[in-house]
Amino acid sequence: MASLPEALAETRLEWDSPLYRMAVAQFDQAVEHAGIHEDSAERLRYPERSIIVSVPVRMDDGRTVVFPGYRVQHSSILGPTKGGVRYDEDVTLGECAALAMWMTWKCALLRLPYGGAKGGVRCNPRAMSQGELERLTRRFTSELLPIIGPQEDIPAPDMATDEQTMAWMMDTYSMQSGFAVPEIVTGKPISIGGSVLRMEATGAGVVMVVARACERLGWRLEDQRCVVQGFGNVGSVAARELTERGAQVIAVSDVSGGLHAEDGLAIEELEAYVRKHGSLAGCEAGRRISNEELLELECDILVLAAREDQVTGENASRVRARMIAEGANGPTTLEADEILAARGIPVLPDVLTNAGGVTVSYFEWVQDLGRIFWTRDEIRAKLAEKLADAFDRVWDVSQERGITLRTSALVAGIRDVAEALEARGLFP
Ligand code: GLU
Numbered sequence: 238m239a240s241l242p243e244a245l246a247e248t249r250l251e252w253d254s255p256l257y258r259m260a261v262a263q264f265d266q267a268v269e270h271a272g273i274h275e276d277s278a279e280r281l282r283y284p285e286r287s288i289i290v291s292v293p294v295r296m297d298d299g300r301t302v303v304f305p306g307y308r309v310q311h312s313s314i315l316g317p318t319k320g321g322v323r324y325d326e327d328v329t330l331g332e333c334a335a336l337a338m339w340m341t342w343k344c345a346l347l348r349l350p351y352g353g354a355k356g357g358v359r360c361n362p363r364a365m366s367q368g369e370l371e372r373l374t375r376r377f378t379s380e381l382l383p384i385i386g387p388q389e390d391i392p393a394p395d396m397a398t399d400e401q402t403m404a405w406m407m408d409t410y411s412m413q414s415g416f417a418v419p420e421i422v423t424g425k426p427i428s429i430g431g432s433v434l435r436m437e438a439t440g441a442g443v444v445m446v447v448a449r450a451c452e453r454l455g456w457r458l459e460d461q462r463c464v465v466q467g468f469g470n471v472g473s474v475a476a477r478e479l480t481e482r483g484a485q486v487i488a489v490s491d492v493s494g495g496l497h498a499e500d501g502l503a504i505e506e507l508e509a510y511v512r513k514h515g516s517l518a519g520c521e522a523g524r525r526i527s528n529e530e531l532l533e534l535e536c537d538i539l540v541l542a543a544r545e546d547q548v549t550g551e552n553a554s555r556v557r558a559r560m561i562a563e564g565a566n567g568p569t570t571l572e573a574d575e576i577l578a579a580r581g582i583p584v585l586p587d588v589l590t591n592a593g594g595v596t597v598s599y600f601e602w603v604q605d606l607g608r609i610f611w612t613r614d615e616i617r618a619k620l621a622e623k624l625a626d627a628f629d630r631v632w633d634v635s636q637e638r639g640i641t642l643r644t645s646a647l648v649a650g651i652r653d654v655a656e657a658l659e660a661r662g663l664f665p
Contacts, residue, residue, distance in 0.1 A: 254331020267647035273655035290380035308356035311337035318354035321395025328357035342650030343588040362397040378409040387420040394424040420605035423598035432601035440474025442593015459483035467543030471564040495531035498523035541568035548573040563587040586643035
């Protein structure tokens with residue numbers, strides 16, 4: 238028989254990808270501080286279940302194109318699995334596996350009764366019509382029917398998916414059931430059982446976490462000059478909420494590049510421009526800069542709300558922010574984490590900072606199951622309470638142990654999952 242490490246290396250190949258290796262390496266760093274049994278740690282290094290599907294779509298020109306689709310469920314120890322569905326050219330099984338694992342720690346850290354999942358279809362959504370996206374979504378959903386369900390796995394929006402995508406998923410699932418099943422997805426339109434605040438929840442949560450960090454550091458949020466990478470559902474809301482709280486947003490970016498104005502950008506005008514033109518391309522509200530320049534601007538708070546792998550071993554030494562907040566999943570690599578820690582730049586980690594999205598998703602699911610709906614103020618207050626509780630636990634352990642906020646956040650999530658795993662025991 239092969240020795241254990243060799244066997245492990247082999248069995249991990251299915252999910253192998255740079256992002257999965259990063260998720261496992263972060264996990265291993267946290268396990269050193271979590272004090273959990275190595276058998277539990279070993280179980281948690283692998284997703285529980287994964288599915289690969291082929292999604293044939295009739296395109297507008299009459300051709301049929303087959304897209305690869307995935308859903309990875311990392312852990313069902315604490316409850317149904319939960320996580321987004323993304324449409325992107327980089328989607329792979331290994332990417333979904335990493336993102337699913339992070340969802341497990343995120344849900345546990347926020348004390349939501351869920352495990353992590355993530356899925357997606359490898360495609361270029363910007364090159365597809367609404368009709369093509371609808372057919373893709375409906376066929377992908379029907380391919381996932383054997384493994385999704387309100388008590389099994391509950392999808393939500395992620396990169397390039399939105400309320401409309403969730404409405405198609407909900408309708409496809411409901412048509413198979415013969416009745417409306419709003420609790421099958423979260424992030425739906427309010428008219429079919431969605432929750433108020435869900436669409437703004439991730440961005441709003443980012444700012445709640447940033448504000449709490451500023452309080453602990455003795456910084457006044459109103460004095461902060463912020464740079465926001467990404468102007469989608471997370472970045473645009475975070476930028477707006479930052480300005481509403483009196484901070485200045487001096488630069489933003491999206492796929493078309495960045496905009497910089499040292500005396501602050503008018504975020505609502507930029508949002509109106511994007512609604513009209515689809516992106517910031519051609520917008521002259523500030524000096525045009527590249528994505529690389531944006532990441533290296535001198536500022537107080539850099540919000541990374543675009544995608545993974547943005548601050549790396551290559552550019553981390555040139556970052557001139559005093560603090561980084563991760564609105565996206567996995568935007569800071571392991572090498573960058575080390576450099577930033579050595580430079581004393583705190584990183585508010587993704588599993589805490591962007592957890593507002595899944596937290597309000599949980600509120601949406603609970604409301605759907607109970608057929609009773611809460612007000613915006615009630616949900617905002619519940620979200621603030623959950624994030625503040627998680628933030629305080631992460632901050633205090635990081636201070637006590639002298640570990641990074643990321644490791645501290647992962648330790649909190651991993652411990653709770655491992656404790657539940659040990660209580661339930663290994664089947665059979
Ligand atoms: N895709 C989001 C995330 O990465 C939200 C997931 C959810 O609401 O289930 O956290």
